[in-house]
Amino acid sequence: MKIKDLKKVYMVGIKGAGMTAVAEILKARGIEISGSDTTEVFYTDAILKKVGIVFFETFQACHLEADVDAVIFSTAYSTENNLELKASQEKNLPLISYPELLGMLFEEKLGIAVCGTHGKTTTSAILAQALLVAGADPSAVVGSKVLDWNSSALSGQGQYFVAESDEYQNKLRFYDPWSVILTSVDWDHPDFFPDFDSYKKVFKDFVVKIPKTGFLTVWGDSRNCLEIADVANCNVLTYGFGEENDYKIINHQTHLEGQNFEVIFKEKNLGIFQTTLSGKHNVLNCTAVIALCNAMQLDLEKVRTGLKVFQGTERRFQQIGMFDLSILIDDYAHHPDEIKATLSGARARYGNKKIWTVFHPHTFTRTKTFLQDFAQSFDDADAVIVIDIYGSAREQQGGVSSLELVKLINKYHHDKAEYIEDIEKAVEYLRERAGNFDVLITMGAGDVWKVARKLLNC
Incomplete structure (x- = not known):
């Protein structure tokens, strides 16, 4: 199948970053787009609305129309964990994964x-x-x-x-x-x-x-x-x-x-x-x-x-505003080397200012495998708050905890890190300590960005 063969497609997991991007490209080519995702709000909601793509916020087999040329799906989903993909398979509708579609665009x-x-x-x-x-x-x-x-x-x-x-x-x-x-x-x-x-x-x-x-x-x-x-x-x-x-x-x-x-x-x-x-x-x-x-x-x-x-991209050392007199920055860093690079850049830019970090470890597997490396990634931060691990639906939960990471950070940097279990409690903790830091960086691939956004709205 080629892109030119597509007139109408349905996209499962349409709010994913890459999925939204290819939806924009297909829409610009005159292809009729619809799709589905969860109710959780992402930055992609606004993009999809801007380009006029309507989607469902539940996964239901009845959403599928018989005349679609293909069902495009995020690799976060499969016929085993998604009702729409299972129904698509049963109806013999062509299934195209996101990377397969990207490969088709590459060919052109x-x-x-x-x-x-x-x-x-x-x-x-x-x-x-x-x-x-x-x-x-x-x-x-x-x-x-x-x-x-x-x-x-x-x-x-x-x-x-x-x-x-x-x-x-x-x-x-x-x-x-x-x-x-x-x-x-x-x-x-x-x-x-x-x-x-x-x-x-x-x-x-x-x-x-x-x-x-x-x-x-x-x-x-x-x-x-x-x-x-x-x-x-x-x-x-x-x-x-x-x-x-x-x-x-x-x-x-x-x-x-x-x-x-x-x-x-x-x-x-x-x-x-x-x-x-x-x-x-x-x-x-x-x-x-x-x-x-x-x-x-x-x-x-x-x-x-x-x-x-060039202004940058969302969640890549993105300055989003001020809290009290402190600069709020959000970053996607979720690997030890990325954390080091982000904090090194912040230290070079802001000199002796007090830099605090809220880190949201992403996946139990990554946290467990690189635990020692994570613990030694925060040299350029003055204080580190670690919240509970953001687990992936694809992995077995447990085997390591954020509290373990905090203890290990403090082994290398006495009393630098503190464990606070969730986003709401982290926001409350930071509100009470307004003025104690000059720069606050939220870091992680999950939803830690909410911390900075909630402080922004204080």
Whole structure:
């Protein structure tokens, strides 16, 4: 089946970030869209309403119409746990998973996949924004709302299709990219990948598919990324702070408004680049985009402008307002290395200000596997509040607790961490301590963002 064969589709789990993005693209092509999800409100509710997509907030077999060309579903659901998918199977309706649909979209254009353990969302958004400003009119699917677009998708007429490409459940096997940005490789998703070698294999199997005419842009300071790059048959571009990189970052400076840096390519200084984003990791993300755009022979001055004006994405070090005199920031960090990078960026930006963190561990499997690493991730925070683990419906609950993590953090940092069981109690605790902190960062892949939002409304 091809995208051109679709006239009417039903989408199960339509409020997922990627699902909403592809729904926008299909809607822009004139395809009739309906779907379903839970009653919980996400940022995607507003996007779906804006583009005129109506959906149900329950899963019921009666929602399915017999004349749909396909039922598209989030991989969070299956015929075993969802009534609509089970009914679709019984009615012999074509079932297409989200990654399969994304693969179909890739087939139509020159697909650029942004993958890696960390930084996928931000880097794919920066790349799409740079292509947009450079006049390439791209299509794009990003796993969060891009503040510049007030959307998570672009439906351009140009030849490039940018997609945030997730390695979990080996979704990468569905994509045949023209080019790839590989931001980082650190073991994650231990519920699916039993060891680091199995995790790295997914990326190796992916980059070997890049054609000789395409590009693999990799973080050259990472031995793991270079190991993946060794199997590629295409043009490989390395970027980073190290001397051996093709695109070398120099003169990096951090200030309250963001960061400045310069990039050297083949002994030529490409000039000063600016970003409002925080952290060295975002300088790396920007440089990945600079490297690929330069290799694609795009107008580098327009790319420079695209980076400078880029506002960021939702839940990626997003400043959402003030509580009393404190800055409220929300971030998606849920892996030890992401926490370190986020807090390091915050410390560089805010200096000696008191930085407090509310951390919501995401999944029991990840928390248990990386417990020691999590405990040593909060060096740049002055205080840490840890709430109960946000468990996944796909995993067995238990085996580790947030209280264990707090005890371990305090083993390394005396009395830095405190266990508070839920969001409401965390909000109450912080209200009572207004003035004790200058910056509050909520971190996690679950619904910890509610803490900052509730404080904002105090």
